[in-house]
Each structure stands twice: as structure tokens, then as C-alpha cells.
Amino acid sequence: MNNILTATGLNKAFDNLEVVKDVSLTIKKGEFVCLVGKSGSGKTTLLSLLSGLEQPTSGEVSINGTSITNSLENDLALFRRKAIGFVFQSFNLIPTLSAWENVALPLFPVKMEKEKRQERAMELLGQMEIDHRAEHRPSALSGGEKQRIAIARALVNYPEIIFADEPTGNLDSETGGAIMNILKHLHKNRGLSILMVSHDQELAASCDRIIHMKDGEVVS
Numbered sequence: 001m002n003n004i005l006t007a008t009g010l011n012k013a014f015d016n017l018e019v020v021k022d023v024s025l026t027i028k029k030g031e032f033v034c035l036v037g038k039s040g041s042g043k044t045t046l047l048s049l050l051s052g053l054e055q056p057t058s059g060e061v062s063i064n065g066t067s068i069t070n071s072l073e074n075d076l077a078l079f080r081r082k083a084i085g086f087v088f089q090s091f092n093l094i095p096t097l098s099a100w101e102n103v104a105l106p107l108f109p110v111k112m113e114k115e116k117r118q119e120r121a122m123e124l125l126g127q128m129e130i131d132h133r134a135e136h137r138p139s140a141l142s143g144g145e146k147q148r149i150a151i152a153r154a155l156v157n158y159p160e161i162i163f164a165d166e167p168t169g170n171l172d173s174e175t176g177g178a179i180m181n182i183l184k185h186l187h188k189n190r191g192l193s194i195l196m197v198s199h200d201q202e203l204a205a206s207c208d209r210i211i212h213m214k215d216g217e218v219v220s
């Protein structure tokens with residue numbers, strides 16, 4: 001199987017507002033795809049459908065051959081935790097937990113001793129070159145540091161695909177460039193598939209492929 005993700009005929013409506021309209025797309029294994037489009041064109045909603053955060057009104061999504069559209073809630077939650085990593089514009093770290101505890105959080109439902117969880121979190125923080133901040137809470141960290149921690153958390157369960165919704169949107173261009181380089185490195189050296197939303201033309205141009213969205217539709 002060559003595709004990590006296949007979506008067919010996706011629609012999503014909130015009340016009477018159609019936000020995603022008949023979207024079909026595939027992402028190949030190891031591909032780095034950038035999703036672009038104006039604010040309000042439905043990018044975040046589409047990402048939520050593709051990653052199983054939200055269910056479509058109609059249509060189907062499968063990741064690595066497993067349908068995530070009709071699975072039971074518990075099965076879906078487990079599958080998502082194992083197969084999918086998610087990185088947000090606003091980091092979405094838990095303020096009361098330290099950096100390493102944030103990274104280790106998705107390991108929790110797995111039966112794993114605290115020492116092992118910490119070891120795995122530290123390994124990833126090391127890879128993100130932020131292990132010296134392991135004991136700090138998010139409020140003590142800069143935006144770039146928070147996003148490194150969020151990427152470490154997204155990687156903790158060895159996902160096959162990462163969804164990133166404007167991961168550099170809250171960062172200055174230099175810090176954003178560094179975060180983009182981390183994603184590129186993960187793509188190049190680990191063959192990770194990535195679907196990233198970005199406003200930045202320059203960042204988008206450096207991806208394998210660009211998907212354009214307009215008014216809820218994929219236009220090219």
C-alpha cells in the first residue's frame with residue numbers, strides 16, 4: 001500500500017453551513033504535503049476530519065488501510081494515539097505539567113512505568129534539543145521551545161503521520177524557520193508523512209506538494 005491516507009467524498013456541515021465540500025485526496029507514505037488557503041476556507045476543519053478529531057457528515061477517511069470514519073469511539077481514540085501525531089498553532093500544552101510530563105502524556109494509557117515514560121520523553125526532548133528545559137512548565141518557555149515540546153509529544157508513540165495546523169503561525173519567522181527545519185528533518189530522515197497547514201508561501205513552496213483549498217473545496 002502506497003498511501004498513508006485516503007479520503008473520499010468528505011463533507012462537513014455545521015448546521016446549514018457547509019464547510020468542507022466533497023473533498024477527496026490521498027497522501028503517499030513519506031510525503032510532505034502543505035495545505036494552503038485563505039482564512040475560513042476550511043483547512044482546520046479538513047485536518048480535523050482527516051485525523052479523526054471530528055467525524056464528517058458524509059465520506060470516508062482511512063489511514064494506513066484502517067477506516068477511521070466508522071470505528072467505535074474507543075478504538076478510534078486508541079488508533080489515533082498510536083498512528084497520528086498532531087501539532088497545533090497554539091501548542092496546546094498542559095500548563096500544570098512540566099515539559100517532559102507533557103511529552104509523556106500520550107503514553108499514559110499504555111502500561112508503562114514512570115521511569116520508562118520519563119526516559120522516552122527525555123529521548124525526544126533530546127532529539128528536539130530542548131532536554132535542558134525538561135522540568136520547566138510551559139509558561140516559563142518561549143514559543144519556539146513550546147513548539148519543540150509539542151512536536152516531541154506528537155512523536156512519542158511513533159506515529160506514521162503528523163498533522164500540523166499552522167505550526168509556525170504564532171512564531172517569528174526565524175523561530176518558525178527552525179520549527180519547519182525540524183519537520184523537514186523528520187520527513188527526510190525518518191520518512192514521516194506530514195500534512196501541514198501554512199499561510200507562508202515560502203514554507204509551502206518547500207513541501208513535496210501543495211493542496212489549495214477555497215470555500216471548502218480542494219481546487220488543485
Ligand SMILES: Nc1ncnc2c1ncn2[C@@H]1O[C@H](COP(=O)(O)OP(=O)(O)O)[C@@H](O)[C@H]1O
Pocket residue numbers: 014017019037038039040041042043044045046
Ligand atoms: N465547530 C464549528 N461550528 C460552526 N462553524 C464552524 C466550526 N468550526 C469551523 N466553523 C466554520 O467553518 C469555516 C471554516 O473554518 P476553519 O476550518 O477553521 O477554516 P480555516 O482553518 O481555513 O481558517 C468558518 O466559516 C468557521 O466559522
Ligand SMILES: [Mg+2]
Pocket residue numbers: 043044045165
Ligand atoms: Mg485554521
